[in-house]
Amino acid sequence: MTIDVLVVEDDPVAADAHALYVGRAPGFRCVGAVHSVGAALRFLERRRAEGDPVALLLLDLYLPDGHGLELVGRLRAAGHDADIIAVTSARDLATVRQAVSVGVVQYLLKPFAAASLRSKLEHYARYRASLARDGEALGQDEVDQAFAELRSADRSTLPKGLTGATLEAVAAVLRQSDVGLAAAAVGTAAGVSRITARRYLEYLVETGRAVREPQYGNVGRPELCYRPR
Amino acid sequence: MTIDVLVVEDDPVAADAHALYVGRAPGFRCVGAVHSVGAALRFLERRRAEGDPVALLLLDLYLPDGHGLELVGRLRAAGHDADIIAVTSARDLATVRQAVSVGVVQYLLKPFAAASLRSKLEHYARYRASLARDGEALGQDEVDQAFAELRSADRSTLPKGLTGATLEAVAAVLRQSDVGLAAAAVGTAAGVSRITARRYLEYLVETGRAVREPQYGNVGRPELCYRPR
DNA sequence: CACGTTTGCGTTCATACTGTTCACGGCCGC
DNA sequence: GCGGCCGTGAACAGTATGAACGCAAACGTG
The missing domain is CATH 3.40.50.2300 (Response regulator)
Structure with a gap:
C-alpha cells in the first residue's frame, strides 16, 4: 500500500x-x-x-x-x-x-x-x-x-549521554547478528555493560533503526530481543 | 500565562x-x-x-x-x-x-x-x-x-503487569480470527502461555475491545471463547 | 434427580529480566 | 592545577511471565 x-x-x-x-x-x-x-x-x-x-x-x-x-x-x-x-x-x-x-x-x-x-x-x-x-x-x-x-x-x-563511537560499536554488533539479541548479549559482544548497551539500543529503536520484541516461553520476565531493521 | x-x-x-x-x-x-x-x-x-x-x-x-x-x-x-x-x-x-x-x-x-x-x-x-x-x-x-x-x-x-508489545500480539491474534478463540489457543498462536494470554484477553474485555462467551456441548467445564468486538 | 467424571478456569507464587538511580572515573575548559 | 560535566557501570527495586494446583461447572450415568 x-x-x-x-x-x-x-x-x-x-x-x-x-x-x-x-x-x-x-x-x-x-x-x-x-x-x-x-x-x-x-x-x-x-x-x-x-x-x-x-x-x-x-x-x-x-x-x-x-x-x-x-x-x-x-x-x-x-x-x-x-x-x-x-x-x-x-x-x-x-x-x-x-x-x-x-x-x-x-x-x-x-x-x-x-x-x-x-x-x-x-x-x-x-x-x-x-x-x-x-x-x-x-x-x-x-x-x-x-x-x-x-x-x-x-x-x-546525538542526545546527551551518548557517544558516536559506542553507538557505532553497538550498531555493528546488532547488524552482524541476524537473530534477535538481548541487551546483555549485545553488551558483552560490544564490550560494554548491559546498561550501556540498553541505552544505545533504545536509542536505535527510537530512531527506527532497530526493533524490540519480547521473547516468551521461559518463566520470569520476558527477555527483550533487539534486531536491526 | x-x-x-x-x-x-x-x-x-x-x-x-x-x-x-x-x-x-x-x-x-x-x-x-x-x-x-x-x-x-x-x-x-x-x-x-x-x-x-x-x-x-x-x-x-x-x-x-x-x-x-x-x-x-x-x-x-x-x-x-x-x-x-x-x-x-x-x-x-x-x-x-x-x-x-x-x-x-x-x-x-x-x-x-x-x-x-x-x-x-x-x-x-x-x-x-x-x-x-x-x-x-x-x-x-x-x-x-x-x-x-x-x-x-x-x-x-496500561495497568501494571501489562506490556504494550504483548497486548499488541494478543490483540493481533484475536483480530485475525473471526471465530471465538479459547485463551489457550490464543496463547499458542501468540507465543505466550495460556495464563498470559488470558491476562491480556481479560484486559481487552474490560476495555470493551473483546467479548467473552462460554462454549457448551462438550463434557467438562465450558471453554471460554474470546472474540473481537 | 443425585453423584461421579471430566475438562478447563482462575489464582498463587517462584523467577528471571528489566529499568532506574546513584556513585565513580575521565576529560575538557578555565 | 582545579572544578564542573559527561559517559559508564553496579546495585537494587520493580515487574511481566509461566508452572503448579485447587476448584468450578457442565455432561453422563445410575
Missing part, C-alpha cells in the same frame, strides 16, 4: 529534489509536483475525481499565489483530508503554531538534509501503519501509539 | 467534570462549557471579539447539532486557530485519521481517568512552553522538540 505524495514547491529545482527524495523512500510514491496554490488544488481535485486521492502533501509555505497554510484551509473546506508535511524556511513561532492548529503533522525547516526528510517520511509511514488495522475498535494505547509515531525523533546530533 | 479552555460536550454532567479537571490542572483555566456546535462557534466568536480568544478546546465529537470535526472545519474557516483535544468515545480508524488531518493535537477515548486528561493537558502545556520563546528564530531541533511534546504518549494508560 504505497502512499501517494504531492510536492507543492515554488522553486522548480527544489521541487524536483523533493520529488526525488520521496521516490527513494520505500512505500512512498511522488505522483506530481506543482508550484502554486491554485495548481495544487486543481491537482488534488483531479486525483480525487479519478478515485485516487493524494494521501500526503509536501508543502512549501511561500507560494506565488498565496500562503501554504491558506492552501490547507481551502483544501479542508473542499473536503480533502490529505495529511501535510510542511517543508519551509518559515521559522517564526506564529507560523509553526498555526501550522499545528490546521493539522500539519510534521514541520521540516529548509535547508534540510535528505536524511531528515527521509526520517520524517518514515515516521509518517509508521503512523499510517499503526492505524491500518482491519479491526475497527481502537484502544487508548493504540491511539497514543499512533500519535506518538508522528513525533519526530530524528536527531542529527 | 494561563491557557484558556472551552469545553464542548453534549452531556452536561460530563461537561462539568471535564471543566473541573481542567480547572485543577496548573496553568489552565476553563472559561466556559457549551453543549453544541452552534454554541461553541458563538462562544469563540464572542471571546475573540472581546480580544481574549480561547486557546484550546476539549471537544466531544458527538454533538446534537453536528459532528465535532465539522465544528473544527467551520471554526478554521472562520479564522480561529484554537488547538483541539478530542475527548470522545469514537474509536474507529476513520475518525481518528480525520481528526489528525484537521489538526487535533491529542485524542482521548472516553471513558478516561482524570489522570489521563491531566497528562494530556500537561503535554500540551509543555508544547506551548517550548514554543513560547521570545526569540523568533526557531531551529529544527526546537520545532522537533515542540512536536514531540505534542504527540508523546503517556505510558500510564
Whole structure:
C-alpha cells in the first residue's frame, strides 16, 4: 500500500529534489509536483475525481499565489483530508503554531538534509501503519501509539549521554547478528555493560533503526530481543 | 500565562467534570462549557471579539447539532486557530485519521481517568512552553522538540503487569480470527502461555475491545471463547 | 434427580529480566 | 592545577511471565 505524495514547491529545482527524495523512500510514491496554490488544488481535485486521492502533501509555505497554510484551509473546506508535511524556511513561532492548529503533522525547516526528510517520511509511514488495522475498535494505547509515531525523533546530533563511537560499536554488533539479541548479549559482544548497551539500543529503536520484541516461553520476565531493521 | 479552555460536550454532567479537571490542572483555566456546535462557534466568536480568544478546546465529537470535526472545519474557516483535544468515545480508524488531518493535537477515548486528561493537558502545556520563546528564530531541533511534546504518549494508560508489545500480539491474534478463540489457543498462536494470554484477553474485555462467551456441548467445564468486538 | 467424571478456569507464587538511580572515573575548559 | 560535566557501570527495586494446583461447572450415568 504505497502512499501517494504531492510536492507543492515554488522553486522548480527544489521541487524536483523533493520529488526525488520521496521516490527513494520505500512505500512512498511522488505522483506530481506543482508550484502554486491554485495548481495544487486543481491537482488534488483531479486525483480525487479519478478515485485516487493524494494521501500526503509536501508543502512549501511561500507560494506565488498565496500562503501554504491558506492552501490547507481551502483544501479542508473542499473536503480533502490529505495529511501535510510542511517543508519551509518559515521559522517564526506564529507560523509553526498555526501550522499545528490546521493539522500539519510534521514541520521540516529548509535547508534540510535528505536524511531528515527521509526520517520524517518514515515516521509518517509508521503512523499510517499503526492505524491500518482491519479491526475497527481502537484502544487508548493504540491511539497514543499512533500519535506518538508522528513525533519526530530524528536527531542529527546525538542526545546527551551518548557517544558516536559506542553507538557505532553497538550498531555493528546488532547488524552482524541476524537473530534477535538481548541487551546483555549485545553488551558483552560490544564490550560494554548491559546498561550501556540498553541505552544505545533504545536509542536505535527510537530512531527506527532497530526493533524490540519480547521473547516468551521461559518463566520470569520476558527477555527483550533487539534486531536491526 | 494561563491557557484558556472551552469545553464542548453534549452531556452536561460530563461537561462539568471535564471543566473541573481542567480547572485543577496548573496553568489552565476553563472559561466556559457549551453543549453544541452552534454554541461553541458563538462562544469563540464572542471571546475573540472581546480580544481574549480561547486557546484550546476539549471537544466531544458527538454533538446534537453536528459532528465535532465539522465544528473544527467551520471554526478554521472562520479564522480561529484554537488547538483541539478530542475527548470522545469514537474509536474507529476513520475518525481518528480525520481528526489528525484537521489538526487535533491529542485524542482521548472516553471513558478516561482524570489522570489521563491531566497528562494530556500537561503535554500540551509543555508544547506551548517550548514554543513560547521570545526569540523568533526557531531551529529544527526546537520545532522537533515542540512536536514531540505534542504527540508523546503517556505510558500510564496500561495497568501494571501489562506490556504494550504483548497486548499488541494478543490483540493481533484475536483480530485475525473471526471465530471465538479459547485463551489457550490464543496463547499458542501468540507465543505466550495460556495464563498470559488470558491476562491480556481479560484486559481487552474490560476495555470493551473483546467479548467473552462460554462454549457448551462438550463434557467438562465450558471453554471460554474470546472474540473481537 | 443425585453423584461421579471430566475438562478447563482462575489464582498463587517462584523467577528471571528489566529499568532506574546513584556513585565513580575521565576529560575538557578555565 | 582545579572544578564542573559527561559517559559508564553496579546495585537494587520493580515487574511481566509461566508452572503448579485447587476448584468450578457442565455432561453422563445410575
